Amino acid sequence: MKSIRKITIYKWIIKKSEFICTLIPCNNEEEIDKIIHQYQEKYHDANHNCIAYIVGNQKRANDNGEPSGTAGLPMLDVLEKNNLTNIIAIVTRYFGGIKLGAGGLTRAYRQSVADALKEADIVEKFSVPLYKITIDYSYTKKFEHLLKVHKIKCTNIEYLEQVSYTCYLEDESFLSIIQDLTNNTYDKTYIRNDYIELS
Known part of the structure; x- marks a missing residue:
């Protein structure tokens, strides 16, 4: 597009x-x-x-x-x-x-x-799903390292009882990496698909 x-x-x-x-x-x-x-x-x-x-x-x-x-x-x-x-x-x-x-x-x-x-x-531009991923504070350092390695674009970070990242996941298999990292203690919410440039 x-x-x-x-x-x-x-x-x-x-x-x-x-x-x-x-x-x-x-x-x-x-x-x-x-x-x-x-x-x-x-x-x-x-x-x-x-x-x-x-x-x-x-x-x-x-x-x-x-x-x-x-x-x-x-x-x-x-x-x-x-x-x-x-x-x-x-x-x-x-x-x-x-x-x-x-x-x-x-x-x-x-x-x-x-x-x-x-x-x-x-x-x-390409249609890419936007997700909100919520994890415990203890995983943030490793998670943010993974975001850099996989070149994942985040649009927002919220620090509440847990940390929520709003991210574009071009490859949704990244969710299984988060699952392994957090021992399946994370939350994910699909928000919508947006058209964005891929880096």
Whole structure:
């Protein structure tokens, strides 16, 4: 699966209108609305915040007040032609007083996304399960050594009565190594699958 590594912003001006394209990686369908709302708030004074996204099984385009079909769909088309997924594109327009016409708008929104993608790091991502693994404090030193040896990426560590590690397990056979290390006294909870880059 192809996506972008990190948030990318690209700005340009055409006939005095400023276009700001923000590309955002997004792995979780539940976060789409929150992310879009955040940028609508950030650019609340703009004339338009047009949107296109492909995240998981969801695909949408929104012209946000521009003439129908001149913004969201051309933006979505660029994402599709580049075979990208788990990505949100928002193009913000500050109107400069000169009308572009339907053809001009379509070209401007399409170009905004295409040029932003030239600036972005496009990477291959893979679906990897995320687990929460809870162990006793006495095993932490050995466990953390195993994480390094196996190059396992942890996103969070919680120190409560026991220690909980939130980790991506590309190879789930690692769970049997933890079982041996802790004499089967550990807890595991599958959280979800995320698309991530593999190191």
